[in-house]
Amino acid sequence: MNPTNNPKKMFLEIVKQLRQLITEENVAVGGKLPSERELAERLQVGRSTVREALRSLELLGLIETRRGEGTFLSDYRKHRLVEVLSTFILQESKSKEDVHTTRHALEKDAIHTISNSKRLYELHIWDAFKEKLIVEEIIREDIIREIIIISNNRLGLKIWFLLKQFAGEPYLENMSLEEKSHWIQLLTAMQNGEEHQAISLYNEWLLLINRGDV
Template sequence: MDSNNNSRKMFSEIVKQLRQLIHDEKIPVGGKLPSERELAERLQVGRSSVREALRSLELLGLIETRRGEGTFLSDYRKHQLVELLSTFILPESKSKEDVHTTRASLEKDAIRQVCHSDKLHKLLIWDAFIEKLLKEEVLREDIIREILIISNNRLGLKIWFLLKQYGGEPYRSYMTLEEKGIWTLLLECIKLGDEQKGISLFEDWLLLLNRGDV
């Protein structure tokens, strides 16, 4: 029993140190990780322990091993494991409703943060988004994702990505003309720092989606 506990602790510690190494060395998505031998030396653990940790991370889609090339950091947001797990974790409509509610809360909070910041709501990017809405096809998730990024809540952004994958549609579809009209007004409110009106328009948009009119 103690042996199993020690193995789990070592595994967790190796993963924790790997994460810190990736952070400290600023290894980007697609970037190459140190070799198994080098990791064992740097982390001062056995190669078999490093190999086990790497294999587990690869199964989770966090890293990718390419024969003859090495091990590379993957984009966890694109891994299909999240969608696979959702079929088991979220079998009931109430669970999916909770996902949508939590995701909407993160999005509203991002709008509030941007509106409250003189620096953020005065960025020129809002005009660029409005122009894009007028001239191009726009995926629903695109502008929402950018608002979350600009709000600079990194933890919220990571949670949002996972919730978006769990929830699936309707964020993967393009905005209709009616939606574009709402979002054009919403972005104008963000430019003015008008949180109350911006949140109200966002809720109007959510109602439109929930009614299934788009």
């Protein structure tokens, strides 16, 4: 495989190569895949890039990593819906706009779930997040990931992790002071069960980072 300087294309190519390898070598369900080192050598890429691709396939339920044993092919028939979704998402022709739209929908759904669940919006973690926003640097992606995890949408979380590969740099940057103010208000709205206000603040935050005003 010819290496590329584009991390997104490299990730897609590695996933494609991994799937071809599984097919061509007729790896059966439960069969062991080559090690990270061997895959990196065969695909001529760094081990960290291979590790990211394997992690995404594992989150989709297509492979299983056993500590001290290696990586094995899962029974994909148990994950038919996830497999169909992953095949659709991993096409190179998939537009960045559609990827972002899908990711935003998952994030809004998590906000909706928490805002409408007294058990979830009364968790002490929200106060901890607000305090962290005041006194520490925080990466945009970190707080969103925790919101999705707490919403307990496991399928959504698997898809969100996969979409993370396509999200680009904006989500990996630290929040500005203006963003932090938005998120403190957003978390407060969630804690008060004010879904519409929380979603509105989320949309305003997206406009801020899309315009590059932060």
